[in-house]
Amino acid sequence: MKIGKYSIGCGDRFAQEASAQLKAYEKIAGDGINVIPVWNKSNREHEIIGTEPSSVRDAAATAVREAGWPGEWYVDADHINLGTVDRFIKPSDFFTLDVADGIGGSVDEVEIDSFLNNHANLVDHHLDIPGISEPFVIDTEIAQAITRNYLPAVKDAGMIYRHILDSKGEGNFIPEISMDETDTPQGPAELLLILAAIADEGIPVQTIAPRFSGRFNKGVEYVGDPKVFAIEFEADLMVLRYAAEALGLPENLKLSVHSGSDKFAIYPEINGLLKKHDAGLHLKTAGTTWLEEIIGLAESGGAGLDLAKTVYTEAYRQKEALCAPYAEVINIDYAKLPETGVVAGWSSEEYVRALRHDASDELYNIDLRQLIHVGYKVAAEMGDVFLEALTEHRESVARNITYNLYERHIKPLFR
Numbered sequence: 001m002k003i004g005k006y007s008i009g010c011g012d013r014f015a016q017e018a019s020a021q022l023k024a025y026e027k028i029a030g031d032g033i034n035v036i037p038v039w040n041k042s043n044r045e046h047e048i049i050g051t052e053p054s055s056v057r058d059a060a061a062t063a064v065r066e067a068g069w070p071g072e073w074y075v076d077a078d079h080i081n082l083g084t085v086d087r088f089i090k091p092s093d094f095f096t097l098d099v100a101d102g103i104g105g106s107v108d109e110v111e112i113d114s115f116l117n118n119h120a121n122l123v124d125h126h127l128d129i130p131g132i133s134e135p136f137v138i139d140t141e142i143a144q145a146i147t148r149n150y151l152p153a154v155k156d157a158g159m160i161y162r163h164i165l166d167s168k169g170e171g172n173f174i175p176e177i178s179m180d181e182t183d184t185p186q187g188p189a190e191l192l193l194i195l196a197a198i199a200d201e202g203i204p205v206q207t208i209a210p211r212f213s214g215r216f217n218k219g220v221e222y223v224g225d226p227k228v229f230a231i232e233f234e235a236d237l238m239v240l241r242y243a244a245e246a247l248g249l250p251e252n253l254k255l256s257v258h259s260g261s262d263k264f265a266i267y268p269e270i271n272g273l274l275k276k277h278d279a280g281l282h283l284k285t286a287g288t289t290w291l292e293e294i295i296g297l298a299e300s301g302g303a304g305l306d307l308a309k310t311v312y313t314e315a316y317r318q319k320e321a322l323c324a325p326y327a328e329v330i331n332i333d334y335a336k337l338p339e340t341g342v343v344a345g346w347s348s349e350e351y352v353r354a355l356r357h358d359a360s361d362e363l364y365n366i367d368l369r370q371l372i373h374v375g376y377k378v379a380a381e382m383g384d385v386f387l388e389a390l391t392e393h394r395e396s397v398a399r400n401i402t403y404n405l406y407e408r409h410i411k412p413l414f415r
């Protein structure tokens, strides 16, 4: 099993939107560009909603069958670890081994020395990495610090990988390694040594999600300088290509951008660099689809709008608890959230314009958008009432989801 060049992860929190999402991939296929759908749902989302991983595969498989989708597609056990992976093993064929917690963990000095001895060719001399013009040297002290920090995390990845391997067998799943949910970015030097450690662990990693610099808050714009991001991203692409060859990792190894939805400022940079270097990419989206569900409901007016308002009211009431699991990846100024009484009086248009990600709209409220993003637990608690509303307002919900994924994400990234 080898994932193709371009893929986009799409989250479908309530397993209702796989068809609307698949339409976006059909549209880009119609443009002559092959983008692979990967349905991802993290353990955190399953726990908050109270769902089983098999529901993701069921919904995706139905959509794929109904559409007659001819291409690759996968189901991603997103952000799993040794403690949470078991129930994902059967229904998943893409595994995101989240080892961010292992960074900076305890490690034997002997292991650090032996790692650096094994990879003496990477340390303390000029590496000729095609595409990187600056001298690329990792001096010994820096290499030791990086190894001390990241070797424990990669060892964790090895344990999780072998655990999955025992059940699924070699070559029957796509392994991704993620270290994105942490404070300190990993630059090209970190990435190279991390990949060396991954190769030592014998993990045939096909996608890797580093923590890039800047902020990747959920469902909102990138925070940082897109030009600085582009320099780092290009160096990462070059390091990956070099590492795949030099370390014997899979030749389709590609970068994975997590919390990738709505980062409109960096998509043109990514698009240009992928083409310049003929490189692949995986980019994950999740909550952006759930936000389009709420936009579609609000746009419908009447009972749909009322439900969207209830979601806000309840999310506002429970904001501390809803935000806690997402602390690393959101940035909400509570003072800028509208009072629930104000939102209760909004028209369809006012609600949609506050929530829809259009920075040029003076009514757009980035704090409200992030709160709704983490507020899906409220809809889960509504149970059938929420699911029935999605069915009732299907046209509006589906239209917004397909448009958002195709026009605002897939097209700017790949076309």
Ligand SMILES: [Zn+2]
Pocket (backbone or CB within 6 Å): 079, 178, 180, 181, 209, 258, 259
């Ligand atoms: Zn992630």
